[in-house]
Amino acid sequence: MATHPYISGPGNVAQMVTQLRKSFPNVITSETVKKLGIAPNNESYVINALQFVGVIDSEGKKTSSAAKAFSHHKDEEFSKEFASLVQEAYASLFELHGDNAWKLDSDELITFFRQSDQTSATIGGRQASTFKVLAGLSGHGDVPEPKAKKVGNGAKAARASKPAQVKNESKPSPNAGAGSAGFQRNSLGGGVALTVRVEVNLPADGTKETYDNIFKSIKENLLGG
Structure with missing residues (x-):
C-alpha cells in the first residue's frame, strides 16, 4: 500500500x-x-x-x-x-x-x-x-499552471452562442418577372384563348429602386409598354 x-x-x-x-x-x-x-x-x-x-x-x-x-x-x-x-x-x-x-x-x-x-x-x-x-x-522548482475550467457543453455552447448567419441576397430572384402560359377554351366563342399568368418573387431586402426596375420590366415586356 x-x-x-x-x-x-x-x-x-x-x-x-x-x-x-x-x-x-x-x-x-x-x-x-x-x-x-x-x-x-x-x-x-x-x-x-x-x-x-x-x-x-x-x-x-x-x-x-x-x-x-x-x-x-x-x-x-x-x-x-x-x-x-x-x-x-x-x-x-x-x-x-x-x-x-x-x-x-x-x-x-x-x-x-x-x-x-x-x-x-x-x-x-x-x-x-x-x-x-x-x-x-517549497521554492525548489516550478509550479504547474492551473488548467482553465471548461465551459459546460463545450463546443455545443459555443455554437449556441454564435448568431445565425442570414444570407443577404441583393439581386432580384431569378424567377422575378417570369411567367407561365397556358391554353383554355373560350366559353363564349368556342375558340382557343391564350391566358398568361405572371408570378413575381420580390426579394425581401430589395430597395425601392429594385422594385421599380422589376415592375418597369414587366410593363415594357409583358404589358406592351
Whole structure:
C-alpha cells in the first residue's frame, strides 16, 4: 500500500495550496475541494496530500505548523515555511539523499517511491510528480499552471452562442418577372384563348429602386409598354 501521496493530476495539489493561501476554511474535506472545482473525482487524493504534509489534520482542520506557513503573504517566506512541512513529511527521502532530494530527477524519485511502497510504475510516477509539485511550492522548482475550467457543453455552447448567419441576397430572384402560359377554351366563342399568368418573387431586402426596375420590366415586356 502506498504511504506517500499521489494523484493523476498533481497540479491540482498546487492549485489547492494556492487557494488556501487566499482563504483557509475552518474545516477542509473532499466536499470543500469539490465546491472549489478542483480535481473533479480526485478530491480525496488532494485531501490525502494535504494531510500527509501536515497542512490539515485527520479532521480536516488547519495544523499549527500550517497556520505559521499560510500566514505569510510573501512567496519567499511562505515557500521557506512550506518547505519545512514537506521535508518533515518526506523524512525518509531526505534522510537518504539530504538536501539533494529537492533536485532528484523523476527516475530517481520513482525508484525511491517504488522501493519504499512497493508500488507500480504508474503509481510511482504519480508519487514522484506529486513530490515535485510540493517541492515547487517549497521554492525548489516550478509550479504547474492551473488548467482553465471548461465551459459546460463545450463546443455545443459555443455554437449556441454564435448568431445565425442570414444570407443577404441583393439581386432580384431569378424567377422575378417570369411567367407561365397556358391554353383554355373560350366559353363564349368556342375558340382557343391564350391566358398568361405572371408570378413575381420580390426579394425581401430589395430597395425601392429594385422594385421599380422589376415592375418597369414587366410593363415594357409583358404589358406592351
